[in-house]
Amino acid sequence: MIKTFDPLNPAAATIDDQQLAGLVQPTKLHRSLYISDEIFELEMSRIWGEAWIFIGHESQVKNPGDYYTTHINHRVPVILVRDRSGAVNVLHNRCAHKGAKLVDTVEGNARAFRCCYHGWTFNTDGSVLKIPNEAGYEGTGFDIKDPQNNLQTVRSASYRGFVFATLSATIVDLPEWLGGAAEVFDNLCDRAPEGEVEVAGGVLRYEHDCNWKLFLENLNDTMHPMVTHQSVVQAAEDYIATLPPEAVDQRAEAEIIPPFGASYENFEESGITGFAYGHHYDGGKTSIHANYSVNPDYWAAMVASYGEQRTKEILSFNTHNTLYYPSITIKSAVQNVRVVRPIAVDKCIIETWSFRLKGAPEEMLQRTLLYSRLINSSASMVGPDDLEAYSRIQDGLQSTGSEWVEMHRHYNRDEQLADRTVGGGTSDLDMRTQYQAWQAYMGRLAHHLPTGGDHHE
Amino acid sequence: MSNPDIDLRAIEQFLYDEANLLDNPDLDRWIELYSPDGSYWMPVKPDQADPLNHVSIFYDDRVMMEVRRRNFVHPRAASKDHRVRCSHIIGNVRCTGTTAQGDLIVTSNFQCVLYYRREQRVYAGTYEHHLIQEGGRFKIRHKKVLLINCDAPHKSLTIYL
Ligand code: FES
Numbered sequence: 001m002i003k004t005f006d007p008l009n010p011a012a013a014t015i016d017d018q019q020l021a022g023l024v025q026p027t028k029l030h031r032s033l034y035i036s037d038e039i040f041e042l043e044m045s046r047i048w049g050e051a052w053i054f055i056g057h058e059s060q061v062k063n064p065g066d067y068y069t070t071h072i073n074h075r076v077p078v079i080l081v082r083d084r085s086g087a088v089n090v091l092h093n094r095c096a097h098k099g100a101k102l103v104d105t106v107e108g109n110a111r112a113f114r115c116c117y118h119g120w121t122f123n124t125d126g127s128v129l130k131i132p133n134e135a136g137y138e139g140t141g142f143d144i145k146d147p148q149n150n151l152q153t154v155r156s157a158s159y160r161g162f163v164f165a166t167l168s169a170t171i172v173d174l175p176e177w178l179g180g181a182a183e184v185f186d187n188l189c190d191r192a193p194e195g196e197v198e199v200a201g202g203v204l205r206y207e208h209d210c211n212w213k214l215f216l217e218n219l220n221d222t223m224h225p226m227v228t229h230q231s232v233v234q235a236a237e238d239y240i241a242t243l244p245p246e247a248v249d250q251r252a253e254a255e256i257i258p259p260f261g262a263s264y265e266n267f268e269e270s271g272i273t274g275f276a277y278g279h280h281y282d283g284g285k286t287s288i289h290a291n292y293s294v295n296p297d298y299w300a301a302m303v304a305s306y307g308e309q310r311t312k313e314i315l316s317f318n319t320h321n322t323l324y325y326p327s328i329t330i331k332s333a334v335q336n337v338r339v340v341r342p343i344a345v346d347k348c349i350i351e352t353w354s355f356r357l358k359g360a361p362e363e364m365l366q367r368t369l370l371y372s373r374l375i376n377s378s379a380s381m382v383g384p385d386d387l388e389a390y391s392r393i394q395d396g397l398q399s400t401g402s403e404w405v406e407m408h409r410h411y412n413r414d415e416q417l418a419d420r421t422v423g424g425g426t427s428d429l430d431m432r433t434q435y436q437a438w439q440a441y442m443g444r445l446a447h448h449l450p451t452g453g454d455h456h457e
Numbered sequence: 458m459s460n461p462d463i464d465l466r467a468i469e470q471f472l473y474d475e476a477n478l479l480d481n482p483d484l485d486r487w488i489e490l491y492s493p494d495g496s497y498w499m500p501v502k503p504d505q506a507d508p509l510n511h512v513s514i515f516y517d518d519r520v521m522m523e524v525r526r527r528n529f530v531h532p533r534a535a536s537k538d539h540r541v542r543c544s545h546i547i548g549n550v551r552c553t554g555t556t557a558q559g560d561l562i563v564t565s566n567f568q569c570v571l572y573y574r575r576e577q578r579v580y581a582g583t584y585e586h587h588l589i590q591e592g593g594r595f596k597i598r599h600k601k602v603l604l605i606n607c608d609a610p611h612k613s614l615t616i617y618l
């Protein structure tokens with residue numbers, strides 16, 4: 001059934017919609033989801049070409065002319081740019097003349113974008129500024145005022161500074177798409193005494209030789225840390241045991257690493273919450289980040305901004321990972337995010353960005369950067385053990401021993417609330433939530449999405 | 458620089474010995490080359506000013522080296538099931554000055570071919586060692602590893618370079 005992908009007609013698959021829907025069952029997934037090139041290409045057009053995809057944060061383009069370039073899916077290059085009026089735009093990174101990628105540096109500042117080939121020049125809002133030797137177009141029917149001669153705009157919207165874009169003209173607006181899950185973006189920003197965050201301290205890019213969905217599935221997989229991360233927790237605890245207690249109190253690592261070995265009961269208690277469009281988080285009342293000590297200067301700055309009651313509310317909302325399916329996962333309690341960039345069926349890049357809480361002492365950013373390095377770096381003692389598991393799934397699913405991957409945990413125990421589904425922290429509710437969205441997007445029914453969990457239409 | 462107190466040959470020998478402990482990794486002995494306040498830094502940006510206000514690929518002090526040393530040989534660290542083997546070549550060794558603390562600053566170029574998970578890779582860049590000279594022996598106070606592709610996406614790296 002598999003045939004070569006036709007880039008001019010990505011929707012023309014050899015797998016029909018009914019077959020596609022059958023690959024996702026309530027408690028199991030077909031292995032082709034992870035290893036089929038054809039399904040990957042379909043995902044790129046039907047999920048990544050439809051959903052709101054995280055592009056960047058407004059603070060990455062602070063000043064007029066600042067730009068940052070990335071991709072929406074594995075192919076489509078875009079530019080995030082602040083124009084002269086101060087508006088933030090997402091533009092297709094493609095010259096309106098013969099299609100050269102206009103900007104090929106990751107970031108910078110430009111008064112205008114000038115193409116390297118024939119010198120067409122565009123304003124930072126995308127409008128064409130100048131075409132060299134324009135006389136040659138006279139009388140040819142060419143009209144410089146035709147909007148086709150501008151850089152094409154991508155539909156974009158921002159939520160509290162986080163800029164998303166979509167290649168879809170029909171997907172619901174960003175706030176409705178985020179739904180109740182937006183409360184975690186709110187919590188991240190509310191943790192700043194000034195109510196805003198900004199990108200700081202650079203980015204880590206980590207090449208994963210696995211399907212992009214394996215990274216997403218791991219975010220709220222609370223059955224793995226005590227197994228996969230046992231070695232680093234033991235190594236840290238063994239060494240900590242040799243140190244005097246005063247020496248340990250100084251070390252943020254001693255707060256960060258051991259909770260990865262938390263018990264099944266602890267993770268159970270943290271709970272999982274699923275939303276429409278595949279978003280979900282684990283934690284809320286508690287999480288592996290719940291017992292971090294609070295910097296006294298930070299506490300004072302928060303109380304000065306919000307009062308004690310509200311400060312307590314903000315800091316006690318403790319989620320672990322919150323996925324905005326499919327492109328970004330955030331840690332509000334840590335102030336970092338990871339961004340997913342699929343490359344091929346068995347390859348993706350995971351970017352880790354850290355955020356400064358505006359109005360908080362610099363030590364807060366330093367702790368965030370420590371976390372990003374300690375847990376999310378390609379040379380960390382946590383990430384490589386996770387990736388080892390994903391890579392082995394990628395290899396193991398080539399086996400013909402079974403066609404299916406199972407996800408039964410707590411099936412039929414999910415509790416349906418008005419805008420969300422809640423369940424125990426070790427359930428596969430997060431998987432069910434993601435794959436309902438997968439099924440709806442792939443069946444081009446994204447506007448019918450239920451609220452996650454085991455309730456099927 | 459031509460300082461008669463500096464024995465460049467001895468410094469080179471010390472760098473080769475260090476690299477040798479990383480080629481067939483022996484982290485127990487490698488850590489002993491570092492002073493108690495020693496640190497190891499691999500920046501993620503070519504012009505990165507410091508390891509605390511910007512994220513890094515590695516930034517370990519002795520405490521984190523001690524944790525990593527234990528994790529490296531832990532039977533349940535799945536990413537370590539695949540042994541890592543390296544081959545370092547070091548050249549262009551130069552003494553370029555001293556730090557405020559009086560440590561020798563030694564820069565060198567390195568290339569490291571690394572074999573891990575059925576795949577061979579190449580790393581290249583610059584080392585900057587801050588060496589404490591005690592008698593005829595050296596301790597490393599700081600080692601900075603600047604990869605020429607530090608800001609590229611990286612695969613899992615389970616060993617110091
Ligand atoms: S392709 Fe850009 S000016 Fe011709």
Ligand SMILES: [Fe+2]
Pocket residue numbers: 218224225228229382386
């Ligand atoms: Fe993990």
